[in-house]
Amino acid sequence: MKQAIALSLSILLGLLAVFAMRSHIEREKASTKVKVDEVEVLFASQPVLSGAPLTKNMVQIRTLPSSAVSSDMVKPHELIEIMDKAIQREVNRGGPIFHSDFLKAKMEALTGILPGRRLVSVPVSQVTGISGLIKPGDRVDILYSHQVVGRNDTKATTEMLIENITVHATDNKTVDTGLVAKQRQKLYSTLTLLATPTEAAVLTNASREGTLTFLLRSPKDLRPGTFSGKVNATNLTELAKTANRDRWKGGSSKGNQR
Secondary structure, X not given: OHHHHHHHHHHHHHHHHHHXXXXXXXXXXXXXXXXXXXXXXXXXXXXXXXXXXXXXXXXXXXXXXXXXXXXXXXXXXXXXXXXXXXXXOOEOOOOEOEHHHOHHHHHHHHHOOOOOOEEEEEEOOOOOOHHHOOOOOOEEEEEEEEEEEOOOOEEEEEEEEEEEEEEEEEOXXXXXXXXXXXXXXXXXXXXXXXXXXXXXXHHHHHHHHOEEEEEEOOOOOXXXXXXXOEEOOOOXXXXXXXXXXXXXXXXXXXXXXX
16 A cells, blocks of 8 residues: 555656656746747738829738748838829738839839920929819920019019920829829829920929919810910000900800800
């Protein structure tokens, strides 16, 4: 009987020793375990349609192990680089955002420059930019208003500067999607135009010396304008009368705009 008890105690002590040793080994492993580096990246917080300008409320931050993060994935501090740019693929809610999602738009913007043309940006306001109605791809005429110093006085003068020039971008938007069309009323501060080198030089100087006002053309109207003179306080009233007569003379009762 004593031998059975002694044997049972020996077995119990042996099991306790094994358990203690295993616990010690597990604690050692936990204390020596290398901490995994983690990186914050951006994911879509909602479905994002292809062509939609990316905004801050469309993304959320998630943390992933660094081994699972590629250099193409957008980090939170890089959001400003892609803000308001059109994403070039549809992203489901919870999907990662990649830099390459916006590369196509940049390449398309560059390849849209025809040989012999240059992109030049000029400032606009709510008034001179037609209250946000201009969109990429539109064609515009440009009036130039400036001060002309005479012998006895200074006259505010307006003249036609450039006609039928293509708008390449409004601010940084170059893709005219349905979403952009819905946001057309959103004001922009610059227009980027597809110009010849000479036109670019003229526009740059004119935007510094005076005010540029943009006139939106019909896409079907490819004819040159009929006005090439200058308007100032001396001839303003007379030119207005002539313009009114010409407009009524050219109109009809079948829908022509007057």
